[in-house]
Amino acid sequence: MKSIYYTASSLDGFIADADNSLSWLLSRDVDGKGPMGYDGFIEAVGAMAMGATTYEWLRDNSDGDWPYSIPCWVFTHRDIEAFGGGDVRFTQGEVAAVHAEMVTAAAGRNLWLVGGGDLVGQFDDNGLLDEVWIQYAPVTLGAGAPVLPRRIEFRVEEFAQNGELVCTRLAVVR
Ligand SMILES: NC(=O)c1ccc[n+]([C@@H]2O[C@H](COP(=O)([O-])OP(=O)(O)OC[C@H]3O[C@@H](n4cnc5c(N)ncnc54)[C@H](OP(=O)(O)O)[C@@H]3O)[C@@H](O)[C@H]2O)c1
Known part of the structure; x- marks a missing residue:
């Protein structure tokens, strides 16, 4: 585990542009x-985590359906309305405690830290x-x-x- x-990045180290857009990325030729x-x-991967901005980007740029079948923890201090179904767990918990819950849910599979960068930095801090x-x-x-x-x-x-x-x-x- x-x-x-x-994640994907620009050469100068940005995962979204100043308008919170991924247009510079999504147009690229890449083989999954x-x-x-x-x-x-x-x-x-058996569990995933992301920050609120990334969750809201997905909400605003999807067809309305939640695209993942594994549990996802979304870090936020706000009451965000969930969209599209799926196993989404909003949290303000300590990163280490949430990580432990993710490990249990993932049952031996990897954890995907989706971003943004500071949230991933908080996992590294721990x-x-x-x-x-x-x-x-x-x-x-x-x-x-x-x-x-x-x-x-x-x-x-x-x-x-x-x-x-x-x-x-x-x-x-x-
Ligand atoms: N290029 C790629 O592959 C890629 C990958 C991932 C994301 N992205 C994009 O990159 C951008 C990332 O935005 P971002 O860096 O602002 O980050 P983000 O991590 O998605 O969201 C930041 C927000 O997460 C919440 N948060 C973070 N740490 C928390 C904690 N410990 N406890 C509770 N809430 C916490 C806060 O939300 P509240 O204000 O609600 O408290 C914070 O404002 C988005 O546009 C996303 O779509 C791109």
């Missing part, structure tokens, strides 16, 4: 079944981040939501090109 931040692709990644998989799009954005606003040391485990994206798998060095 690993806790993995799987290719190297470090989404299909292979998600097969091994020693609860194992790997970061980043798919870099060949674009700079200049501003936006940072990929991981912490100082963390990594070891490169794997890298590959998948379509238009440069994919890296990094292990946190403790």
Whole structure:
């Protein structure tokens, strides 16, 4: 079981642009079944967590259905209305306590820390981040939501090109 931040980033380290848009990413050619692709990644995941901004992005950019079949914890201090069904658990809990609940729910499978970057940083603050998989799009954005606003040391485990994206798998060095 690993806790993995799987995300896509611009070359200058933003996961969303200054307008909270992913248009710079979603237009890219990438093979879900290719190297470090989404299909292979998600097969091994048993629970996921995200921040409120990411949840609201999904709500505003989906067809109305919740797209995941595994339990998802959404961190927020607000009462957000759920959309589209699914097993979504809103929480203001301590990151370490939520991580323990995720481990139980995942029953040996990996945990996907979806983002944003500061929430993933909070997991790392608690020693609860194992790997970061980043798919870099060949674009700079200049501003936006940072990929991981912490100082963390990594070891490169794997890298590959998948379509238009440069994919890296990094292990946190403790
Ligand atoms: N490129 C990609 O693959 C990718 C992946 C993921 C996300 N994204 C995008 O990147 C952007 C991320 O936005 P973001 O960095 O602002 O982050 P975010 O993590 O999605 O949301 C931040 C919000 O999460 C809540 N939160 C964070 N930590 C908390 C805690 N410990 N307890 C309770 N609530 C907590 C707070 O919400 P409240 O204000 O409600 O308290 C905070 O304002 C979004 O646009 C998303 O769509 C892109």
